[in-house]
Amino acid sequence: MESETNGNISKLHLNSTKANDRVDPYGFEKPEGYESHEEKMAEYLAVLTRRSAKWSKLLGKGNVKVEKNQTVKRYVRKGVPNEHRAQIWMASSGAQAQLEKNPGYYHSLLGTEQQHNPKLEETIRTDMHRTFPDNVLFQSSSEPCLQKALYNVLLAYGHHNPAVGYCQGMNFIAGYLIIITKNEEKSFWLMDALLGRILPDYYSPAMLGLKTDQEVLGELVRLKVPAVWQIMVQHDIMWTLVVSRWFICLYIDVLPVETVLRIWDSLFYEGSKILFRVALTLIHHSQAEIVQAHSMPEVCERFKRVAQGDFTYDCHAFMQEIFREPGSLSKATINKLRVTCRERILAEDTRLRP
Incomplete structure (x- = not known):
């Protein structure tokens, strides 16, 4: 009732x-x-x-x-x-x-x-x-x-x-x-x-799931959009600095409402790999602008702009792109990267402990 x-x-x-x-x-x-x-x-x-x-x-x-x-x-x-x-x-x-x-x-x-x-x-x-x-x-x-x-x-x-x-x-x-x-x-x-x-462990106190998936995105960018990955390395920028809100808010206040809801349709049906498809599409679509940045602040500012414009407002065309532009992206690939990235994060945490 x-x-x-x-x-x-x-x-x-x-x-x-x-x-x-x-x-x-x-x-x-x-x-x-x-x-x-x-x-x-x-x-x-x-x-x-x-x-x-x-x-x-x-x-x-x-x-x-x-x-x-x-x-x-x-x-x-x-x-x-x-x-x-x-x-x-x-x-x-x-x-x-x-x-x-x-x-x-x-x-x-x-x-x-x-x-x-x-x-x-x-x-x-x-x-x-x-x-x-x-x-x-x-x-x-x-x-x-x-x-x-x-x-x-x-x-x-x-x-x-x-x-x-x-x-x-x-x-x-x-x-x-x-x-x-x-x-x-x-x-x-x-x-x-x-x-x-x-999205297990995204919102736990340690946020290990969230941290892991941000690192997984970095690995996927290295494989699929290497020019952007190179600019991130060149300016020593952590992925959490530019994409944490994308993941923790599931693109709310990042993309237009109707586009977010379309993403969530697939998120509930297909699982968390949809978040990576969206991120890779945004980055790939704006890579020409991102790689022209000359400093950390410029890179961060350009990442803020990747979610703006007609590209993201046309939610139907945008959703077609997320299933085309990143190419093949299997659950097996993501899970394998998650294991590697999680181990790396835990090892780093252990190293930093007094």
């Missing part, structure tokens, strides 16, 4: 975004220059509307399962219409199965105030006002305000996984999940899928 808050989330989403032509369908303020992309976006949404009928036929009435096969993968890569997005994410990530196995578990984690960890509560509350301040759905003047749902999901996850608790970046991920699912419990189980299975 959905809570009153979940019902209000749906109502708020419909009312707020329709009432304000200055915001996009997800409640975010339209950035400067957005108008130049609206015609292309209208064409894209028309395509998704046509595809929605195919998705409805594929899913069938009341079907909550999503097969892992080439047909569904092709459908996902072409884009999931928003009305099916929550269902596809839940089913393909295993979150739906976990929800069904654990009825009432999410609400039990919220429990009574006496059961809550005061330090966890304080840490989460500190980030509430920093979470999407330009989104009408999260502003305190909204009624109801999605900050309450966001707080509940983060608090429940902190109790569910005390080894992780809460760290910055999780608020943005939970916020996106709430916008799409309009449901706290589903957002919680999608968080569990992301942080527990798809």
Whole structure:
């Protein structure tokens, strides 16, 4: 049974975004220059509307399962219409199965105030006002305000996984999940899928998974975009300096909203290798500009610019590129590099310990 808050989330989403032509369908303020992309976006949404009928036929009435096969993968890569997005994410990530196995578990984690960890509560509350301040759905003047749902999901996850608790970046991920699912419990189980299975150790205190994958990206750049790798070596720049936000926020506030959601469609269905495909495509597309940098600050500035422009706004063309431009990128290759990079990081940590 959905809570009153979940019902209000749906109502708020419909009312707020329709009432304000200055915001996009997800409640975010339209950035400067957005108008130049609206015609292309209208064409894209028309395509998704046509595809929605195919998705409805594929899913069938009341079907909550999503097969892992080439047909569904092709459908996902072409884009999931928003009305099916929550269902596809839940089913393909295993979150739906976990929800069904654990009825009432999410609400039990919220429990009574006496059961809550005061330090966890304080840490989460500190980030509430920093979470999407330009989104009408999260502003305190909204009624109801999605900050309450966001707080509940983060608090429940902190109790569910005390080894992780809460760290910055999780608020943005939970916020996106709430916008799409309009449901706290589903957002919680999608968080569990992301942080527990798809991206393990990204948000643990040591962030070993995150550090490892940033080093893996460096190795992939060395193999696939060697000129950029050379400039990073030349200026002695660590990958964490230029791509950490890409990974920890899963491209939120890095790429346009619709593009991020398309990336997440494939992330939930195919796993973490999608993050590498996106990063390699951004770097490869901007390599001519990056390699002209003459200093560390210049390199960092050019990395900030790689996510801007028409290339990333045309989400459909961009997604086609991530599956073409980097070439072959198997899970076996990534896993092998992860083993090597993890060992190197752990050895370096051991060496630096007093």
